[in-house]
Amino acid sequence: MRLNDEETAILAGDMGEVPRQALAHQVAVGDFFSAEDFVPVTQAHVMADTESLGEAGVRWLESLAEVKEGRCAVRIPTITDPRGTDFTKYRQLKQAEWMVELERRAVAALVKLGVSMTDTCINYQTVLSATRGEHVAFGDTGVVIYSNSVCGARSNFEGGPSALAAGLTGRTPRYGFHLDRHRRASVRIRVDWTPASLNDWGALGGVIGRIGGNYWAVPVVEGIERPPTSDELKHFGAAMASFGSIALYHLVGITPEAARLSDVGAEALPPHRVGRAEVQALQNAYAGDAKVDVVVFSAPQLSLFELRALADLCDGRRFTIPLLAVTSPQVKPDSDRFGYTARIEAAGGTVFSGMCFYQSYAREIAEANGWKRLATNSAKMVNILGGYGYAPVLASMEECVGAAETGRLR
C-alpha cells in the first residue's frame, strides 16, 4: 500500500503502540486486497460481544487499553454493536456469571479506548445514519448493507478488530465498496411480488442473498411496487447479508445509486425471476414442528414502531411460553415512556435492551432453558440459529405472538 507521511510515522511507532498495531493490521488486510492507499472515515462501528471475543479477545482488548504512552484512544466517533447480555436481565436468560463478568471487562476496556457504548445494530435508525458517498468503517453486516444500499454510504464489512483499528487511525484500506467499480450491479433480480410483512421481506432478502452467493455480488432488484419502510429494508438487507454475505444491493427507482437500471450498469444482465413461490419455499424450509419453546424478536434490534406493533398484538393476551423482544438502549427509554414495554410485559413478554439474542451465548442459554424450537419473524436469525442447535421457525409477528400464547404455531 502507498502510505502518506502520517501513516508512515504511525507505522514506525511515532504515535504510540496502539495506533501502530492498528495500522499494521490494516496494512495486512489492505495488501491482501491490493488496496492502493487508505481512505479517511468519519465513523466506526465495532462488533465486540464476548461470545465472539472469548477470554483471548478480551485480554487483547485489555492489553490495548493498558497502554499509557502515545495516542491511546479512538480519533473518530466509534460506537458498538450489541453486547452479549442485558446487564439488568441476564439472570432471566440463565446466563452464567462468568459471561456477564467477561462482558463487563470488555466494556471497561472499550471505554478506556474512548469507544461510545451504543450497543446497537440499528445505529442507522437510532444514532446517526451515514450519508451518500460518506466513507465509514461499520461492523455488523446488517448495518453495512443498510448504510451502503439505502443511505449510499461506503463501507466494507469491518470485523471488530478492523473497525476498532479504523476508529484508532481514522482511516481504512481503500478496497471493495469504497471503490466505484465494485458498486455496479452484478446480479439482476426481477420480482413479481412485493412483500407485506417483515418476515416476508426478510425471506425475499434471503432468496436474493442465496442467488448472489458471495460478498462481491451486487444485486439490483426491479419490480418492487412501493417504497419500502426503513424496518422492511432492515429485515430485507440483514437477511440478504446473512444468507449471501452481500454488502450492497440496489432497488431500481428507490435506492440512491439506482434511479435507473443503467445507473448501475445492469441493462445487459440476464434477469433472475423471483416471486412469492421462491420466498415461500425459503419460509417452508424453516417451518418445523408446530410446538414452540420460545418466541424471539431480535436480529436486528426492534425499532420503536416494531415495538409499538408488538405491543398492539400483546394486549389482552397471557403468554404460556417466554416471549423475548430485543431493542437498543436508544429505543428502550421511548418504549418505556410510551407504555409499549409495559403492555408487552403485562402479557408475559420481556423487553431486553442493548443485546442481541444470537450474540448472547445462544447455545448455552438454549441448554439452560430447555429451548430448541424457536419462533421468530427474523429471517436472519433462523439462518444463524441452526448452527447453535435450535430448530428455528420463521413466521409473522402475529403468528409468533399467537404461539407465545398457545405454545404452538398454527
Next chain:
Amino acid sequence: MNGKVLLARHAMGTKVSGEALVAKDGFSARYDLDRLAGFFSRPAHKLAGQSYVGRILVLDTAKGGVASAWMLYEMRSRGKVPLAFVFNSVNPILAQGAAFGDIAMLAGFDEDVTSAVPSGARVEIDPAAKTLRFL
C-alpha cells in the same frame, strides 16, 4: 498430482502443509461451527460433523457475519483452529480474521479450487509465492 501447483491472486500468512478438507460450501465461524469442540455443526453444511482442527480448509466462499474476525483469534488461543484457509472468493471478514488470528490464507484461482483439490490430499500453502502445491 504430486507437484501440481495452483496459483492464487490473494495471500497472507506463513507457509504450512497438511491434509485438505474440501467442500463446495461456504464458511462462517459463527454460523457453521461448534467452536468449542472443533467441528462443523450446522446440519445443512456439507462438512457437518467433521473436525476442522489442524486441517487446511478448502471451501467456496466466506459467508455470514462479522464475528469470524474475533473468533479465529479466540479459536487459535485454544488450539481449535484450521491450519489454513483456501477459498475461491473471500470476504473481508475472513481476511481480517486471518490477519488478526495469524492464519495462512489463499483466495482467488483461475479454476474452482474445491474441484481441483480432493478432500484428504496433502498440500502445501505458500503465501509468499501465492501457491497451493500438492505433496
